[in-house]
Amino acid sequence: MKQSASLPRTILAPVLLGVLAVALWQLAVVALEIKPFVLPSPVSIATEFSSSVSSVWTSSLVTGANALIGLLIGAIVGIVAAIIATVLPITDELSAPLVAAASVIPIVALAPVLYTMFGADKETARQLVAALAVFIPVYLNTLRGLRQARPVHRDLMRAYGASSWQATRAVTLPGAVPFLFIGLRIASSLAVISALIGEYFGGPIGGLGKSITSAAASSNYSLAYAYVLGAIILGLVFYVVTLGLEKIVSPHRAPSTGP
């Protein structure tokens, strides 16, 4: 109810701001005669984007496939690891330092090492980088969700004389789903970023990352920005699809409700 009333406002305001910013950008580039290698104008980027839309599309497919494979692997491993850590707390204690370390290392820094491990002509290294980046937020959030059972629900399950498996199925697992999706939402953008940045460190050409570097290297700055625009759209698609999935799977469970 409240949402629909403010819908025009929530959409219109940011769009207006965006249009204004782009207009100012264009004005600044033209008026201040900024060189294209410093900052191309939005118009030239848009022109370049529309003329090379097919190559942006194919590049996006390559990077997007890597990100998707990484997202799936990382999410599955993260969820399974979180369940194991909940059932056997000892595994959590053992892995805690490792997870803490992994969450502060920039995962993409591993890319050069992975290229030598799996071969520079394969996409495997990029997918693994994405999977590793995805694993951390999915694991941590799912683990948190699994431990989130509210005392009142725990009391209820005991009052019903429910077995621990029944309690897990009725309360713990469904209760963790919103937290899992918080992790997935963070992970969906991370997957795209990691797969793309992973390309900067080597591996086969064809992805968005490689296209950006090669366009920039050949002084085709507008084209480089067109690929960046493609990367932004790809990241948005991943995020929005995850968000949509969340809305479909759990329309009535905002994790913020209740203490």
Next chain:
Amino acid sequence: MSTEPAASGQTVAQGQPVASARPAAVSVAGVGKVFASRKGTDVTALEAVDLTIAPGEFVSLIGPSGCGKSTLLRLIADLDTPTSGSIEVFGKTARQARIDQAYGIAFQQAGLLPWRTVRANIELPLELHKVGKADRAARSSELLALVGLSDFADKYPDQLSGGMQQRVAIARSLAESPGLLLMDEPFGALDEMTRERMQTELVRICAETGAAVVFVTHSIPEAVFLSNRVVVMSPRPGRIRDIIAVDLGRAEGRDEGLREADGFFEAVVAVRESLHGESAGAPAARGVDIR
């Protein structure tokens, strides 16, 4: 003020089941509860509590914070175990009674599962105990009608007001037709208007189901309006100070008019005086917390 149970025919001696008489709904004998704290200073939550509740009787536990009234309820529910003494529910140990689903329970928080519809929430205990789908649906429809939420069966908890959520929680506690209802400040988080309406409804529901009720509250008028007996407790250590019989007639006769009846005020004063010790005289009764 008598500390003996009101004369209502429950004379079953503890530990001696009499075949002909129904066992007491709840029988608490010499119960104490000590919480061990980390610093080694143990906290005595309850001490030497004796209480017998007859089948179908409505008993409120009232007292200041920290008097152990919620602890006592949790012990009866076997959510905690007493340090000393024994608790029987319908002649069985508290643990066995819990496993046999001899009681239904409701808390201050409705504690509904947000991903289940109202109907699925009410059916939860039935589902856990392997009741068939058709029977579940029939029972939940009955209960939805009982709490006046038939039109909301397919809504989700976040689409309901606090009072409605609490009604769902009460319906859920009644799902398995228990002979005993344990309620821990179920209306504590509701506004005054909703609260009074819920009290009237609870009186009606109890009359219809014939369940005994143990009702924890910190509102004097609420305790008096609902109960056959009000158990006044004192803190540190928690013990029963007084048991006050409230004779306001059977549940069917309790309605809004009762809240303004003389008998109601007299009982409120009696409970209040007991709560505040002997000092509170009749004039002070004007300042009674009519909530």
